Amino acid sequence: MWFIIDDQMADDRRIRRLPLATVGLWVKLCVIHSKGVSMQAKDPAAYPGHFDKLDLKDAGGTMKQLQQLVDSGLMEEHDGGWRPVYAEGICREPKTLTEEQREARRKAGSKGGRRKAANQKAKQTSGDLPENSQANGEQNSSETGSKPSSKLLEDSQAKTWHKTDTDIPSPTPPAGTAKQTASETPDAFAAIAETYPGTIGAKGRKAEREARDLVETITGDPVQLARLQAALRRYKRAVNDGRIPPRQVPRLSTWLRDQWETWAPEPISPPPIHKHTWNCEHVHQLMDPHEDEYDHIGSLRSGNPSEWWKACQACAEELNNQETSKEKQ
Numbered sequence: 001m002w003f004i005i006d007d008q009m010a011d012d013r014r015i016r017r018l019p020l021a022t023v024g025l026w027v028k029l030c031v032i033h034s035k036g037v038s039m040q041a042k043d044p045a046a047y048p049g050h051f052d053k054l055d056l057k058d059a060g061g062t063m064k065q066l067q068q069l070v071d072s073g074l075m076e077e078h079d080g081g082w083r084p085v086y087a088e089g090i091c092r093e094p095k096t097l098t099e100e101q102r103e104a105r106r107k108a109g110s111k112g113g114r115r116k117a118a119n120q121k122a123k124q125t126s127g128d129l130p131e132n133s134q135a136n137g138e139q140n141s142s143e144t145g146s147k148p149s150s151k152l153l154e155d156s157q158a159k160t161w162h163k164t165d166t167d168i169p170s171p172t173p174p175a176g177t178a179k180q181t182a183s184e185t186p187d188a189f190a191a192i193a194e195t196y197p198g199t200i201g202a203k204g205r206k207a208e209r210e211a212r213d214l215v216e217t218i219t220g221d222p223v224q225l226a227r228l229q230a231a232l233r234r235y236k237r238a239v240n241d242g243r244i245p246p247r248q249v250p251r252l253s254t255w256l257r258d259q260w261e262t263w264a265p266e267p268i269s270p271p272p273i274h275k276h277t278w279n280c281e282h283v284h285q286l287m288d289p290h291e292d293e294y295d296h297i298g299s300l301r302s303g304n305p306s307e308w309w310k311a312c313q314a315c316a317e318e319l320n321n322q323e324t325s326k327e328k329q
Helices: 020-042 053-058 063-071 099-127 131-146 149-160 188-195 206-218 222-240 252-258 281-293 307-328
Strands: 075-078 081-084
Touching (some): 020 081, 281 307
């Protein structure tokens, strides 16, 4: 008998809300129960159909952890003890074979073993040399023996004199796996389609093509790609937690067109770029020590700025040009 855990167990909201130690205890108790049911099929008195406090203690668990499993719907009380509740998407209920099924399996295994032995014997027989090949070998050896040794040497030299080191063919290296080109590597659409909890649409049809085009448009910007990935994780978690019923999950193309940005985190706007002016603090730090060297007479409003203003403005433009050149580098 096998106790089978579903590969989607980690995504179930009941499992995710439990501490890791409690999940481990649940696995051990399910295995204990499964083994007991298997023993019960052979001897009804071997297992009562549930585990008790002693079994819980032997598994290293506590009543608090067991109560967490009961509250989560993964265990239930039964006849003075407890037994697992096999939930879809978490695990599968073990099946007990009847005596007829066990006997059929034993016969099938025995029949398969005999067939395998017969096949091996046939291979060994086919590998032996046939009698006619032995006879041909004896005949060839007798003919060769009748020739003088000098003649044999001439024949061998005639067959091998033309072969040099360059004539020996080099072994052909085994064909390896070709390196993937950029166009053959898995794209962002494949990863997103695999993660999305809803339908994609048939390959090559309108819905699938639209979804692929939308992914290509969004992921062209690395910032938007990160937001889309975060939105997809949030949306899938909401579906797994039951906050969004599966029947309300739209196709991927619809979700990308109308909904994904509502699940995405707010984009982080880049810090504003400071533009130096004649009156900013950076210019004053540089120019204030030299203020007495410039004339302050003039009016910017009348179009006749002072020498001091012109010097400060020139300093601001120089600072802006320096920062622009650094960004280009």
